[in-house]
Amino acid sequence: MVDHLFTVSGSSAMPVSPTGLAAEGLLERQHLQEWVIDNPQVLGEAVLVITAEFDRWADTDGVPARDRLDVLGLDATGRLVVVELKRGTADRDVHLQAITYAALVSRFDIDTLAQAHRDFLARRGQTLDLEASRQRLLDHVDGDWSPELLQRPRQVIIAADFPKQVTHTVVWLSEMNLDIDLIQVGLWRVEGHLVAGFTKVYPTPEVEEFTLAPARVEAKAAAQKLEERSRAQNAVHVLVGAGLLPDGTRLRLVPRHGVTDSIRDAIAVWVGEDANRSTATWTNDTAKPLTWDADGNRYTPTGLANHIFRSVTDRKADGIQGTTWWGIDTARLPDNVDPEEWATLEGTDLATLAKRLRGTGKDWTRMHALLETIPPGRWTTYGDVATVIGSHAVPVGTHLANCGQCPAPWRVLTAAGRVAAGFRRVGATHSGAPREILTDEGVRFDRDTAATEARLTLDELRQLLES
Template sequence: MDHLFTVDGDSATPVSPTTLAAEGLFERQHLQEWVIEHPQVLGESVLVITSEFDRWADTDGVPARDRLDVLGLDATGRLVVVELKRGSADRDVHLQAITYAALVSRFDLDTLAQAHRDFLKGRGESVELDECRQRLLNHVDGDWSPELLQRPRQVIIAAGFPKQVTHTVVWLSEMNLDIDLIEVGLWKVKGQLVAGFTKVYPTPEVEEFTLAPARIEAKAAAQKLEERSRARSAVHVLVDAGLLPDGARLRLVPRHGAPESIREDIRAWVGEDGRRASATWSNNTTEPLTWEADGKPYTPTGLANHIFTSVTGRKADGIQGTTWWDVDANPVPDTVDPDEWAALVGSHLADLAKQLSGTRKDWSSLHALLEAIPSGRWTTYGDVATVINSHAVPVGTHLATCGKCPNVWRVLTTSGAVSSSFQWPDPARTETPADVLGTEGIHFEAGAAAREARLPLDDLRRLLRN
């Protein structure tokens, strides 16, 4: 972050940066604790396993002096090696990170579970070794993979990086070694210290267009990581967009990772107990599916793997579980317009995520748009969703549950009808949206609003811009 300002109306006052050293803050007591308390700065869904780890020995059995700042585990099953510097990084900081990555790449589940237990014990939390082991297994989306443990991701956090480091890290990344560079900044705003973490390499564009293709073409372990990352990203996209309401029903349709002969066996197995074919969705990114057959929560890939193994007796390999679960036709969620839900039926989670990539549940723009719709005009859930970069289903769900959205009666279905899921925030209101629209001069015929009163999409966009 190059510039930071305090804002008072149309006045913006620059805030001068400071440093950890100048404020008497240290790597271990302060910066390290910030990272442990907020591991999201290391990336998506990282579990901190341990910190200040130094219990390794060289080939002669002599304890090594190297002390690893933080070790984490991400949801794809990769270790995350973290090197911290409260000031600017040294010219060889990346060599330290690589050394630690090489050391931890030989760790197995038992080593990590013991390290996690010791870490928690040192912080006043008493946990049995078996519980620590299970915590690590549960954090991984899919099967535990020793191959992925051998490919740690490295994160270096510092106040700045010399060119020697950035140039070397770029080359190492192109050689399929993952190293993230994160700058930590510190400012003092009206006596309050403000810390910021900015990922300076790789940027999303570099990851997508430069690094990702090379990694996809790499070894089988990297391919497995990519599949898991895609599956997990699909879940995050759907949750972020709010597309599927809690309790939405999904139907099992085995696809990716299972040949047709096994798909037939799965269909026959499901025919023995219809509950095996159904799961319900909940909007959490950890385990969003609850399987009707046993009532337990799963990830889409975790449940697909479980079903594959239950039918074949073999361990699944490379299944993309988000392709196995389709939106079911029934029941239609209470807050969703049936016509909009029908458009989703039969689509699997991976396809839905691909369509929604980049959308977010930012309802501030929705509220501003609704406020701007004039009396005597109406629009549709789909058009509103297009303008705010969302989807008609989460828009309809929000309108049905918000209680504070303005002019909700001016949003209708594509056919111009009042949605069957419409409900007033005030249950005492007895008039219908059609009644209110009628008082605003909009005529209804056969349950549909006059087409000439519908706002064109371009006019709707202009309302939001203005």
């Protein structure tokens, strides 16, 4: 949780006092619940809200109708997300409520969920027939619909605070391979406005990686399938979030994870019958980023890998990590990209790229601040800028070419000291080609290459950013 919050004006920082939902007259159902429904990202990546205030338990379990599940979601791995909300400090047995609801929804099938989603949308003034509701759920899942994963819901408890009885129990349950997230909601009044914050207090990334992940590796087949899908889905989100691959990037099929040598050989023969089966085109869409050249349809990396596996073997794939199957074909150079940096990506699969880029994003504030400090008559490279701000040369080049508001983008060149192919736009306040502007600023060129003595070193760039 945020320990200290300030309003800042230059060198002055004034503390902001926290408040609470109850103190502000805000309620769980009418307010906190609506915040979550409107902003499902607080529940995790790519969560679709299926329903809220659900109480149709079919009476088979003797659950009174007054017991309502606050929010039920579906993530892109095909797993249900059970959400319990408390506007104040959570009750000592709140985790038991969440577990009870998780047990109940674990018996749901696609038809039950589709009907619940249709009814939920109808209550909110949206019309969707049952079949369209069903298809919406299927489309949201990365890969095949898995009844096994529905039996393992993830639970999320959101509250202003948690008593030790809850945190201690949740830690133990997580170690026993039951997934429960604790999210703390805070409220502040800032200059007449209420500001809400949601912070995941358990499990932290370190706990997930070093404590929970080893236990899940040893779990049953359903948990293993979840891990594979989660990694694939996360890889796509990382790549789109970092903006590494420009739309139109060509990918080549290299079956890796989840197949034997004999199946690889069979896929190679099958691909040999139609070369279009071996290529796909990337679009920066977290839902279905691949367009397969063989049929023109959109797929997830895992969905397309599974489709190819089934087409060749005539049996269902199980646990393929599709992001390992697709490598970058750098023969086609996108506009405004450094050729040397682009060439380094040749053959690298999507999963490996995501590992390199994890933690990066498309917040260009630091880069804009850096560019403002580069003096006339000096230049740097896409790769050096990326190193200093924690990104990659390719999205840096793409952003510079299309931003229109970046300070002096002409002072950023390729690693060879040349203006990137296709780079023409230099900003709304300047005209002329980048080389012409650099020459006017005093940078000497030998044919198309800028003089190395005018290039800033990495240390100089870092000092500029720090200043």
